[in-house]
Structures are given as C-alpha cells and as structure tokens.
Amino acid sequence: MIPTQWFLILSAILFTLGVCGVLTRKNGITIFMSIELMVNAVNLTFLAYARQFHQLHGLIFVFFVMAIAAAEAAVGLAIFISLFHHRETIDVDEANLMRW
C-alpha cells in the first residue's frame, strides 16, 4: 500500500497550482478551472485520510463537495455569460462595476 503522506504531498502540489492560477490569471474561466483544481486536491486529501483512519465520513464529504462544485460551476459560468453580454469580455479586471 502506498503511504498516505505521498497522496497528501500530491494534493498539496495540485492545491498550490490552483492557488497560483487564481492569483496570476485574468481570464475568468481559467480562474474557475483553477478553483476546480483546488477542490479536487481537497477531495484527494479527504480520501487519503478516509483510508488512513478507516472512516466513511471522508468519502461522503467528497460527494457533497462534488455536488457543491457542480452548483458553483453552473452559477459561476452563468455569471460569466451575463458579464460577457454586458462587457464583451470575461477579463476579471474589466468587471469593476462594484468597485468603490
């Protein structure tokens, strides 16, 4: 069996890449994909700990995370479609309507 620690390190690498994408990209859809990457890294951690501690709770949390990620993707992409209709761009720098 592969040590739990290695899965945790893989998950840390993927989470870091997601953070990097959110912080450095301007394309709204790419930022969304980076968020999906982070969500998946956390799912991997949940499953690694579920196997480590023989608990089903981690697995069930993964289902809820998947459902919430689906809802978030649907609403977020709808927001970007709406933004594109108003501004002809999905650059998040251009979405400054609520800036003071």
Next chain:
Amino acid sequence: MIEYAVFFFFAAIAVIFAFVVILHRNPVVSALSLVASLFALAVMYVLLEAPFVAALQVIIYAGAIMVLFLFVIMLLNLQKRPEEPTRPVQQFVGYLGSAAFGIGLIYYLSKYAVMELPTEPFVADARTVGIRLFDAYLFPFEMVSILLLAAIVGALILSGRAVGERAEIGAEVTK
C-alpha cells in the same frame, strides 16, 4: 511494486496537466488539460480503494462539469482572444506567494505527516457508502438537492435575457 509505478506515472500526469491548465493562454487547451488531470486523479482514487468515487469523478467531473466549461468557452467564442499580460508586478507577487505557500505546505507534510498505514484493508464500495449516506447523512443529502435546485434557478435567471425583453417575448406569445 506495480502499485508504486502506477502512482508515480499518474501523479506526474496530474501535475503536468495542472501546469498546462494554469499556464496555457488558450482556455480550450486549459479545459482539456483539466479533463486529463481529473482522469489521473480518478486513478488515484482507485489506488485509495474508493472505486465508486473514482467512477463518480469520471462521470460528474470529467463528464458533466467540464462539458459545461467547454460549452461556455465555445459559446462565448473565447478561443480566439488570448489574454494580454498586464500588471507584471502583481503577477510576479502572485507566483512568488503561491510558490512560498506550496513549499511551506510540502515541507510541513513531509516532516510531520508521517503516518503508519492500517493493517486491515478498507473497502469503500457503493453499498457501504450508500448505506451510510442514507442513514447518518440523510438530511444533508436532501439539502444538497435543494442547493442544486437553487443553482438551476440562479443559472437560468443570470444567463437568460433581461426581464423587460422577456416580458416582450411573453406578450408576443400571448398575442
């Protein structure tokens, strides 16, 4: 032994395609790389003895959510407009900060997260997961259905036409 080879091969695939996701300028390439990365993660779930979750990962993530992403990219015709680099200082700080965060996280995990593996195997098939889901987690499960309904309504309202336009169409239909 073969287990380790599979782990390293698919871990490398997941990380390389994750790099492509965040570095490539074309969002279509990013989305397809994310699909590849998610497939590699499904293999990880199989290695973690959770085959049911791996199947769900392929069906829901690679199947449904990523198709939604690709649809929106195609719909908005984004593949022809690469983003131009502006604000280099902020971008550099972003790379630096996330690199520091990642190094700190990996250092902490490799030093303190050393755990002994349990001896008896842990099987998380659809049957055990389903029984637990409809037993202890029944109420959150039903709440998720309401959340998904709210997401459907919200997405329809946000992406649909403006309210006045919709009223006009309604008036035409009733005529």
